[in-house]
Amino acid sequence: VVDLAGNDYLGLSNDPRVVEAGIQALRSWGAGSTGSRLVTGSTTLHADLEAKLAAFGRVSSALVFSSGYCANLGVLTALGGRDTLVISDADNHASLVDGCRLSRSRVVVAAHGDLAAVEDALAHRTEPRCLVVVDAVFSTDGSLAALDDLHRLCVRYDALLIVDEAHALGVIGPDGRGLAAAFGIEHSPNLIRTVTLSKSLGSQGGAVLGDSAVIDQLVNTARTFIFDTALAPPSVGAARAALGIIQDEPHLISELHDRRDQIAAALQVHPPAGAVISLVLGDSERASQAAAHCRDNGVVVGCFRPPSVPVGQSRLRITARASLTAADIDRATAVILEAVHHPR
Numbered sequence: 001v002v003d004l005a006g007n008d009y010l011g012l013s014n015d016p017r018v019v020e021a022g023i024q025a026l027r028s029w030g031a032g033s034t035g036s037r038l039v040t041g042s043t044t045l046h047a048d049l050e051a052k053l054a055a056f057g058r059v060s061s062a063l064v065f066s067s068g069y070c071a072n073l074g075v076l077t078a079l080g081g082r083d084t085l086v087i088s089d090a091d092n093h094a095s096l097v098d099g100c101r102l103s104r105s106r107v108v109v110a111a112h113g114d115l116a117a118v119e120d121a122l123a124h125r126t127e128p129r130c131l132v133v134v135d136a137v138f139s140t141d142g143s144l145a146a147l148d149d150l151h152r153l154c155v156r157y158d159a160l161l162i163v164d165e166a167h168a169l170g171v172i173g174p175d176g177r178g179l180a181a182a183f184g185i186e187h188s189p190n191l192i193r194t195v196t197l198s199k200s201l202g203s204q205g206g207a208v209l210g211d212s213a214v215i216d217q218l219v220n221t222a223r224t225f226i227f228d229t230a231l232a233p234p235s236v237g238a239a240r241a242a243l244g245i246i247q248d249e250p251h252l253i254s255e256l257h258d259r260r261d262q263i264a265a266a267l268q269v270h271p272p273a274g275a276v277i278s279l280v281l282g283d284s285e286r287a288s289q290a291a292a293h294c295r296d297n298g299v300v301v302g303c304f305r306p307p308s309v310p311v312g313q314s315r316l317r318i319t320a321r322a323s324l325t326a327a328d329i330d331r332a333t334a335v336i337l338e339a340v341h342h343p344r
């Protein structure tokens with residue numbers, strides 16, 4: 001089958017160098033990390049990955065979690081609290097939504113991309129502290145956050161902007177360094193970024209990038225860091241190798257963009273800035289049938305229905321990958337068009 005559903009944007013999860021690095025880590029350190037990060041789970045491999053992620057993100061520190069989900073929960077629960085207002089975009093990923101809920105903060109959900117709603121909440125806050133939380137690339141529709149405007153608001157109203165770069169790392173921005181880097185705000189003291197190691201890095205795990213004071217605070221208070229078994233060494237080794245490849249081989253990112261543009265052109269949709277193309281079909285039954293038609297014809301696409309998207313906005317979610325061939329794209333897009341325009 002042709003896979004247009006996965007998040008392995010640069011095709012690195014099966015890259016022989018990434019696989020070999022995972023095997024080496026497995027041999028050197030074992031299958032599991034044996035404990036939480038503060039007990040026995042931290043290896044020099046974890047520390048080295050953190051140093052490399054911080055250098056890539058142009059910040060002083062990074063902290064690896066066992067998943068992107070845990071990274072988001074960890075940041076929001078550690079930095080939120082009863083004295084904090086959290087302003088969250090309505091289309092944020094479930095891990096950010098759950099982090100907001102667990103943070104015990106008052107949460108204002110702003111309509112998707114509604115800067116006026118964010119500013120209104122900031123201007124009228126009664127809490128001494130405030131976090132604004134957003135996906136850089138929204139995972140279901142592939143749209144981008146207006147990070148420059150949000151960042152400006154956060155500086156003006158003394159709030160911290162938490163950006164989830166899960167679908168932006170290795171995909172957009174200079175050398176694939178993400179959306180905050182594209183806007184030149186990565187050094188801002190008002191910014192913290194979370195990433196996952198499971199998409200363009202082709203491995204597993206998550207991380208938070210920020211300055212050392214914030215990372216120290218997370219080490220001491222983020223419950224998903226403290227009370228969770230550390231990321232397994234093979235995943236750490238594989239992610240570290242993948243990060244090196246992204247830095248050494250920027251052509252992979254251009255190839256991803258070319259494949260994305262070819263898919264968008266064939267499907268006659270506007271190419272997105274990231275690698276996620278969303279075809280909204282409306283009815284969940286219709287989306288399921290279209291996805292089944294694709295699968296029956298050897299093409300796997302994402303089928304997003306409620307609760308992943310609002311009722312009436314079910315869709316096919318299609319992802320580009322640098323390693324797709326022109327033949328894969330021709331065949332897959334013909335099948336998708338047939339599924340969308342000639343439903344059974």
Ligand SMILES: Cc1ncc(COP(=O)(O)O)c(C=O)c1O
Pocket residue numbers: 067068069070072093095135139164166167196197198204205206
């Ligand atoms: C935007 C976003 N944030 C966070 C996550 C969670 O990352 P992980 O799968 O590493 O837990 C995902 C998806 O998996 C995601 O799409």
